[in-house]
Amino acid sequence: MQRTHWSKSDKKKLVDAVYAHTKNNRTSWAAVSKLLNRTKNQCRKQYTYLSKSNPIQKNVRWSGRQFGQLFGSVLIHGQKWELIRKLQFPNFTAEQLRKKYALFQKRRQQGEFLIKMIMSDKIISKDLIPHMVKFYEHFKNLLFMYNNYDKMDIIARQAVTKVYEELNLSVLVEKMQKILIANGMEI
Known part of the structure; x- marks a missing residue:
């Protein structure tokens, strides 16, 4: 059992074996190593390396x-x-999922607050315009909660397009209100 090189198929077999032999957050490395004809230590080290270096887990939009899921x-x-x-x-760790959920909840709350401020006409400064790209993400995330992502993305894009077309925020507020009402949403 002196094999040290891991081929792509070996790595895939390792990941599949780990998922098959993990119960209650405990992996049977003896069972995994038997399937792959490697030592327990080799399997554990390679799996740890793969899980830390997996590009799927890092900085993926x-x-x-996926958010719906x-x-x-x-x-x-x-x-x-x-x-x-x-x-x-x-392909993600439990901690990554928790952080993604918490970040989304925070952004959703910020987006709701910004929309309410705009709709109540409390924000009337033209200084808001440069921040609208960020607002687009908040707005889209808020609308996403209505469970029709594709339609919500279009609605959010319409709202942001209006920002760039209009420098007068009172006109912007009216147009955003119309977009929301036209799509059966009220704030």
Whole structure:
């Protein structure tokens, strides 16, 4: 069992074996090593290396479908991140899922606050215009909560387009209100 090189197929077999032989957050390295004809230590070290260096896990922009999957899982299972990771997101750690959820919740709250301020006409400064790119993300995230991501993305893009077309925020507020009302949403 002196094999040290790991081919792509060996790495895939390792990941599959680890998922198959992990129960209650404990991996049977003896079972994994038997399947791969390697030592327990080799398997554990290679899996640790793969899980830390996996590019899928780092700095990947999430799609609306992934957010929907995450929020659906949280609704069903609560904030049991390890269970959600095993069932839906094997390429992410439980901590990454928890942080992604917390960050989204924070941005959603910021977006709601900004929309309410704009809709109540409390923000009337033209200095707001440069911040609208950031606002687009908040607005889109807020609308995403209505469970139709593709439609919400279009609505958010329409709202941001209006920002660039209009320098007069009172006109912007009216147009954003019309977009929300036209799509059956009220704030």
